[in-house]
Amino acid sequence: MVRNHIMLFLLLLVTLLTSGRDQSAVSASPVGSVEPFRKCTVCTGALYEPNSTYRSNLEVLGAALVAGAGANGGFAKASIGVAPDAVYGLALCRGDCAGPNCTGGLAAAFRGAAELYCPSRRDATVYYDNYTLRFSGEDFLSALTEQPRCSGWSDSGESGWDAAQLLAERVEELMKETIKHAAATAKRYGTGRVWVRGRAEAADMEYVLAQCTPDLTEAECWSCLNDTRGKLQTSSMHDKVPTSQYGGRLVGVRCSLRYERVLFFEETSSTLQLHKPKVWGMSTVNKITIIGVVPFLVLLILCLLLVLKRIRESRLLKELALWEKEIMNESNSGFSLYKFAEVNDATENFSKRVGEGGFGPVFQGKLPNGEQIAVKRLKLNSLQGLVEFKNEIRLIAKLQHINLVRLLGCCIEGNERMLVYEYMPERSLDSFIIGIDIRFTSWHVRARIIEGIAQGLLYIHEQSHLCVVHRDLKPSNILLDSEMNPKISDFGIARICPSNIVESNTTTVVGTIGYMAPEYFSQKIYSTKSDIFSFGILLLEIISGKVAFGSYKINGRSYDLRRYAWLLWRDEKCKELIDPSLREEYQKVEMIRCTQIALLCVQESADDRPTMREINMMLHNGNIILPMPTQPGYFDISPSIMDSSSPTDMVSSN
Secondary structure, eight states: OHHHHHHHHHHHHHHHHTTTSOTTOOOOOOOOOOSEEEEEEEEEEEEOOTTSHHHHHHHHHHHHHHHHHHHTTTEEEEEESOTTSOEEEEEEEOTTOOTHHHHHHHHHHHHHIIIIISTTEEEEEEEESSEEEEEESSOOTTSOOOOSOEEEEEEOSSSOOTTHHHHHHHHHHHHHHHHHHHHHSTTOEEEEEEESSSSSOGGGEEEEEEEEOTTSOHHHHHHHHHHHHHHHHHHHSSTTSOTTEEEEEEEOSSEEEEEESSOOSOOOTTOEEESOOOOTTOOHHHHHHHHHHHHHHHHHHHHHHHHHHHHHHHHHHHHHHHHHHHHHHHSOTTOEEOOHHHHHHHTTTTTOEEEEOSSOEEEEEEOTTSOEEEEEEOOTTOHHHHHHHHHHHHHHTTOOOTTBOOEEEEEEETTEEEEEEEOOTTOBTHHHHSSOOGGGGOHHHHHHHHHHHHHHHHIIIIISSSOEEOSOOOGGGEEEOTTOOEEEOOOTTOEEOOTTOSOEEOSSOOSBTTTSOHHHHHHOEEOHHHHHHHHHHHHHHHHHOOOTTOOEEETTEEEOHHHHHHHHHHTTOGGGTSOTTOOOGGGHHHHHHHHHHHHHHTOSSGGGSOOHHHHHHHHHOTTSOOOOOOOOOOOOOOGGGOOSOSSSBSSOOO
16 A cells, blocks of 8 residues: 555656656657568579578578577577588667567568568568668678668658758767767667757657667777768758658668657667757746755655665565475475575585576585585576576475485575585586597497486376476486486476366477477477477487587488488488497497487477377387387477577576
8 A cells, every 4th residue: 555655656746847848749669560661672692492401501590590689689690501501690679679579570570581572592681670680691790891781761741841951960960979879888779869949849859760780899880870870961961852851761781870750769768868948938936846846855755765675675574484484394304494604605605616507607515414515596686587496496396206306405595595406416418418428428328318317207297296397308407416317407497287287378488499399389388298399309319419409411401400310210221310429239229219219209299299108118118119200390480489589598597
C-alpha cells in the first residue's frame, strides 16, 4: 500500500514538472520492417548452386551472425569455410533495436537477403531500416570499405519552406555533434534532435541518427561518418535538391547517417538536444514557486527512495531466512549451508580459478576434512544467475546418483551466492574430445563414459522421484572423476516434467546450438526426448572425436556431424567416422552399433527416438536388433525463436 501511494505521488510530480512542456511531441518507436528501404539491395558476383558447399557455408554463417549479434550488442562478423567456398559476412542491428527484436528480425532479414532479394548470389548487400547485412565470397572484412553505399530522400510534402537555410545550418550542426557523440560511445551509435524554428512544436524539429560498426575505433568511426556527412549534405542541402527536402540518409557497410523531421528512432536519455526553445508566458511568481518547490520535492523523493530501499532490504532478509529453511527441508541430509568465511578459507581467498561459465567463475578448494571441492560463485547483481542458482539447488539437491555431480551445499550470505560441489579432477569431457590424451584412445574408456551418461539420464528421466529434463546436455557439462567416470553437471536451466505430461512449452529457448532438438529449437517444446537428441550428438562426438557444429566433407560437400555420420552409415562407411586414434580394431563392430544407436537418438521426429530405458538395453545387450534410423533433417533457423544468442550458447549456462 505504501509503495502504491509513493508511485502515485511520483506520477503526479512528473506531471507537475513537465506541465510546461509540449504535449504534442511525437513518441514513436523505430520502424520494425524487414523489407529493404526503397529496395536498397546490391547483388553481385557469380551464382552458386543450391546444393553447393558455398550454400551450406552460407547457412552456417547466417546462424553464427544472428547468434553473435544477440550476444555482442547487435553486431557480428564472421567467416566460414575455405576458398573457393569461403563466405564472409557482417550483420549490424540499429542501436535502438536490441534483444529478440535484433536477433529475430536479423534472422528474417538474412533469409530475405539470401533467398528473396539476392537469390543464389555469392555477394549481397541489403540495407533495412533496422539492419545492415552483407555477405560475400571475397574477404571484405579486412578492409574498412563503405561500398556499396545507398541513399534515400524524404519529401515534406510542402511547396517550399521559408527557413530552408536555417534548416541546413542547424541540421549540419546537429550532425556534427551527433557524429562526435556516436564515435565516442562503445556501441558507436548516437541520436539527436534540434528545434529549427524556435517553437516548441514537433513539426519544427529535425532528428539525426549516426552509427558505425562497433569494431571501428573512435577515430575511424568519426572519419567514416564525417565523410558520409559531406556526401549527404552535398546532395541534399544545396542546389541539387528542392528546399522542400527535409530528410535523407546515406548508408554504407561500415557507417550510416540519417535525418528526418519525424521521430524514427527510440529516444533515450543520451539523445542530444540542441536549440531547445524558450517557454514563454511564465510569470515571475511561477518561477519563484518552481525555484522554491523543486529542491524540496527532490529532497522528499530522496527520502522516499531511502525508505523504499530499507523496506526492500528488510523484506529480502526475511525471504532469505525462509529460503534457507526451505533448502534444508528439501535437501538430503548431506547438504550443508556454508558460511562465507568457510568457503573463503577453503579456496584460499578464491585464488585458484579453474573455470568460467554464464553463472560465474569456478574455484578449486579444500575443506578442513581434506575433501576437494569446486565452488561456483554467482556474479554479483546477476538476476539470471540467481534464478539458475535457486533452480539448481532445488533440483540437484534432491537427486543422488553415481553419474550426477554431487552438490555438497551452498553459501547465502549478504550479496554472495555460491554452490559447493565435489571436485572433479579430470574437468570436462570436451577437453578430451578435442584434445589428445592417451586414456581417450581406448574404446573401453569411451564406452564406460557413454554408459555412465546413459545411466545418469535414465535416473533423472525415470528412476528418481522427479522427472527432470536437463535441456543443456553437452560435453562441457559432463565432468570426469579421477577414474574417468562421467558425471552430469549444471542443472541451472533444467526443468521438472510432471509424470502426466509428455511435452512442455517454454517462452524462451535456452541451451546450446548444435545440441538442441529440432522441436525445442523451432517450436519451444521440450521433453525427455530433447535430452535424448543431445545424448545422440554426444555419442557421435565421443565415437568420432569430432565436434558437433563442425563442417565435414563428403564428395566435395560440407555437412554438420549429424548428417555426416548418417551419410557414412547409409553408405556402409561407418569406419570412416570412427576416431582413428582408437586402437581396439576388434571393437569396431561395437563402435558401429553405437553409431546406429546415436543416429536413432538424433532422428528429426521426437516420437521416433528411443527412451533412455531402451537406449540402456541397446547398449548392454548386443543381441537386440536395432531399428533403422531415418535421415536427419537440415539445421534450420526460425526467426520467431531467436530469443537470445552467441554462436554456441543461446543463453549461456556453463
